[in-house]
Amino acid sequence: MSSSVQRALHILVELSSGPLTISELGRRLDVHRTTSLRLLRTLEEERFVRRTEDGRYRIGPLMAALSHEALEGFDLRTAAYEHVRALGSATGHTVHLAALDGDSIVYLDKVESRQSIRMYSYVGARAPLHATGVGKAILAHLDPQERETLLGTPPYRGYAPNTRTDPDDLAADLARIAEQGWALDDFEHEEFIHCVAAPIKGVTGKVDAAVSVSAPEVTLDRQGLLGLVGELTSTAEAISEELGWSRT
Known part of the structure; x- marks a missing residue:
């Protein structure tokens, strides 16, 4: 698995527990702020994450929909x-x-x-x-x-x-x-x-x-x-x- 894909997946796992800032994500994942920002922008474009008004990021509508679909058939x-x-x-x-x-x-x-x-x-x-x-x-x-x-x-x-x-x-x-x-x-x-x-x-x-x-x-x-x-x-x-x- 490529490092970018792996980091993006780790971001989604971290955000599953609640909204986080870029800095908080960087500290948790031990990656540079610019790397976190680049990955977050890509995830935001694909609607996997959403940026809130206070600048934090949270799970986006597409991720929520996929989770719901998965849970429907898997418990x-x-x-x-x-x-x-x-x-x-x-x-x-x-x-x-x-x-x-x-x-x-x-x-x-x-x-x-x-x-x-x-x-x-x-x-x-x-x-x-x-x-x-x-x-x-x-x-x-x-x-x-x-x-x-x-x-x-x-x-x-x-x-x-x-x-x-x-x-x-x-x-x-x-x-x-x-x-x-x-x-x-x-x-x-x-x-x-x-x-x-x-x-x-x-x-x-x-x-x-x-x-x-x-x-x-x-x-x-x-x-x-x-x-x-x-x-x-x-x-x-x-x-x-x-x-x-x-x-x-």
């Missing part, structure tokens, strides 16, 4: 479909795909366990952010102010004896999750079911979805559950890459 569940089924097949336990929806999470997909004991969860069901593995995996990567808004006034509702209802306790747990890259639901939503969950990242690195493996304690102990973390995080990364996320 998170589509991107994750084969991956969550491969994870279910590899682990033999219940796999959930969930996304942030308002102040809770909603299950978008589910792979049933091969065990005789089944979970009652279903696609379309909602669950709390602070008491589920998928919810905490998402919360750990949100801006603190956004997190507080979603969680509301503490103490948070308890669903099981281990639910983290204290804000400081939850904050410490979320810090650990952000550092290690995965979350543990230690019987916090349901008393006899635990799970591990990992965040799914979009093209800009934003996290608003997660994937998990859940099991009743009688079919999978703590050591066995934690032994699935490697397979889980690899699946989350594969889904993220399907959505356009890249390590670099």
Whole structure:
């Protein structure tokens, strides 16, 4: 790929998070102002970007239209479909795909366990952010102010004896999750079911979805559950890459 095309694509990725000035783009991309200006003018002519009245640049109408068309035929569940089924097949336990929806999470997909004991969860069901593995995996990567808004006034509702209802306790747990890259639901939503969950990242690195493996304690102990973390995080990364996320 030519360097000009690559830089132009990087500009579009940066602008996807909001309007920026030429100087701000230059600093983020480590390119000279004249280079940024030349690329922006070309993108503006083709309606991929638009210059606002205050001199900043934002995503333009053509880019927005292309994004809309792409999303019409491609969504998170589509991107994750084969991956969550491969994870279910590899682990033999219940796999959930969930996304942030308002102040809770909603299950978008589910792979049933091969065990005789089944979970009652279903696609379309909602669950709390602070008491589920998928919810905490998402919360750990949100801006603190956004997190507080979603969680509301503490103490948070308890669903099981281990639910983290204290804000400081939850904050410490979320810090650990952000550092290690995965979350543990230690019987916090349901008393006899635990799970591990990992965040799914979009093209800009934003996290608003997660994937998990859940099991009743009688079919999978703590050591066995934690032994699935490697397979889980690899699946989350594969889904993220399907959505356009890249390590670099």
